Amino acid sequence: MSYTVLARKYRPQAFEEVTGQEHVVRTVENAIKLDRVAHAYLFAGPRGVGKTTAARLLARALNCEKGPTASPCGTCLACTEIRDGTSVDVAEIDGASNNGVENVREIRENAKYLPQRDRYKIYIIDEVHMLSGAAFNALLKTLEEPPPHVKFIFATTEPHKLPDTILSRCQRHNFRRISAAAMLKRLKEIAGLEKVTISDSSLSLIVRQSEGGMRDALSLLDQILSACGNTPSDAEVADALGAIDRTAVHAFATALVKRDAKLLLERTEEMWNRGVDLRRLAADLAFHLRNVFIAKATGAAPDELADSDKDVVVALAREADAAQVARLFDVVHTAEWEIARAPQPRLAFELALLRGLHLAPAASIPELITRVERLASGAASPAPGSGASGGRSGASTFRS
Numbered sequence: 001m002s003y004t005v006l007a008r009k010y011r012p013q014a015f016e017e018v019t020g021q022e023h024v025v026r027t028v029e030n031a032i033k034l035d036r037v038a039h040a041y042l043f044a045g046p047r048g049v050g051k052t053t054a055a056r057l058l059a060r061a062l063n064c065e066k067g068p069t070a071s072p073c074g075t076c077l078a079c080t081e082i083r084d085g086t087s088v089d090v091a092e093i094d095g096a097s098n099n100g101v102e103n104v105r106e107i108r109e110n111a112k113y114l115p116q117r118d119r120y121k122i123y124i125i126d127e128v129h130m131l132s133g134a135a136f137n138a139l140l141k142t143l144e145e146p147p148p149h150v151k152f153i154f155a156t157t158e159p160h161k162l163p164d165t166i167l168s169r170c171q172r173h174n175f176r177r178i179s180a181a182a183m184l185k186r187l188k189e190i191a192g193l194e195k196v197t198i199s200d201s202s203l204s205l206i207v208r209q210s211e212g213g214m215r216d217a218l219s220l221l222d223q224i225l226s227a228c229g230n231t232p233s234d235a236e237v238a239d240a241l242g243a244i245d246r247t248a249v250h251a252f253a254t255a256l257v258k259r260d261a262k263l264l265l266e267r268t269e270e271m272w273n274r275g276v277d278l279r280r281l282a283a284d285l286a287f288h289l290r291n292v293f294i295a296k297a298t299g300a301a302p303d304e305l306a307d308s309d310k311d312v313v314v315a316l317a318r319e320a321d322a323a324q325v326a327r328l329f330d331v332v333h334t335a336e337w338e339i340a341r342a343p344q345p346r347l348a349f350e351l352a353l354l355r356g357l358h359l360a361p362a363a364s365i366p367e368l369i370t371r372v373e374r375l376a377s378g379a380a381s382p383a384p385g386s387g388a389s390g391g392r393s394g395a396s397t398f399r400s
């Protein structure tokens with residue numbers, strides 16, 4: 001049997017399997033239950049978040065032999081043919097390659113006739129924003145008052161390119177990027193079904209790289225499994241994704257908080273020799289510091305992290321001071337741009353790290369205020385290094 005990519009194999013087959021789009025699913029399900037299904041829908045949103053999937057599910061819900069129903073059976077002829085894209089009454093049209101006025105005329109002609117077998121004739125037009133101006137115009141009339149047996153479902157990643165005349169004739173639903181926590185949960189389920197052993201930490205790395213798109217996440221997982229087999233280690237996953245080993249990122253952050261210049265420089269050398277992209281390293285480090293800062297501010301690590309990463313974040317948050325972390329984040333985040341433009345990226349990276357050591361105050365602001373007040377009231381100055389973390393010499397200078 002030929003191999004089916006995960007994104008296709010795990011296309012949701014029921015509304016409740018559609019991850020992270022509850023606001024859309026609920027409305028559509030209700031419309032079906034209340035028999036208030038609009039004649040034209042527009043599903044808008046980023047790539048790979050479930051638009052085509054939802055369009056097919058809606059088509060099934062409408063045409064299922066046991067329907068119209070919010071939970072189509074999945075086994076009747078209508079359901080299986082829609083799943084396989086072979087239904088005579090459900091046309092899936094790629095708007096990008098059928099964008100001319102003649103294509104719309106054909107749809108218009110066709111729409112006049114009753115469905116051949118099922119309840120409705122359904123036109124799913126993907127990338128609908130690619131239609132030409134003339135094609136949109138040709139569509140208007142039919143879209144305004146389609147025959148009762150016709151439904152349109154449009155999908156687009158660029159709704160702003162649609163003319164207002166089209167927008168105002170559709171019921172619009174905005175699909176969102178899928179939250180990291182919801183994606184992690186779905187990936188874990190799929191990994192389980194595929195009998196793959198992969199750490200949460202690796203999965204959350206995938207989640208982060210896919211930026212809320214489920215198709216991208218599943219493609220990355222595919223890529224990893226074909227490169228490393230069914231039990232990829234964290235290092236293998238990081239490598240396959242061109243990502244940087246988490247432990248290295250954690251080591252940099254800890255060294256920054258502890259003001260360990262020597263360690264920072266040694267580690268940089270090591271990364272440089274390994275050919276690691278330093279801009280990427282800065283980006284990952286900034287993300288880690290951001291998480292520590294969130295942990296500091298809210299008392300808990302962000303939800304989207306794997307448990308093992310959460311522990312590391314919380315531990316560092318306990319050790320670091322909020323003002324220090326905020327400033328470190330600033331320095332590292334800015335460094336990302338500097339490194340990208342620098343003729344010598346390594347020097348830019350090192351300089352940023354060293355600046356990070358000196359910019360951040362050695363103690364928390366309240367602590368500094370107490371010290372200043374004590375000095376002002378004539379008390380002896382406190383012993384050097386009485387601040388937060390170990391106090392390396394020079395670290396308490398508050399340069400700007």
Ligand SMILES: Nc1ncnc2c1ncn2[C@@H]1O[C@H](COP(=O)(O)OP(=O)(O)OP(=O)(O)O)[C@@H](O)[C@H]1O
Nearest residue numbers: 007010011018019047048049050051052053214215
């Ligand atoms: N919300 C979701 N829940 C579960 N799986 C999803 C979701 N969105 C996407 N997927 C996975 O990604 C694959 C592609 O999704 P789909 O074709 O619905 O995306 P799309 O929004 O239409 O993207 P595009 O804009 O690129 O056409 C699905 O087969 C499924 O495996």
Ligand SMILES: [Mg+2]
Nearest residue numbers: 051052126155
């Ligand atoms: Mg699609």
Ligand SMILES: [Zn+2]
Nearest residue numbers: 064073076079
């Ligand atoms: Zn059915």
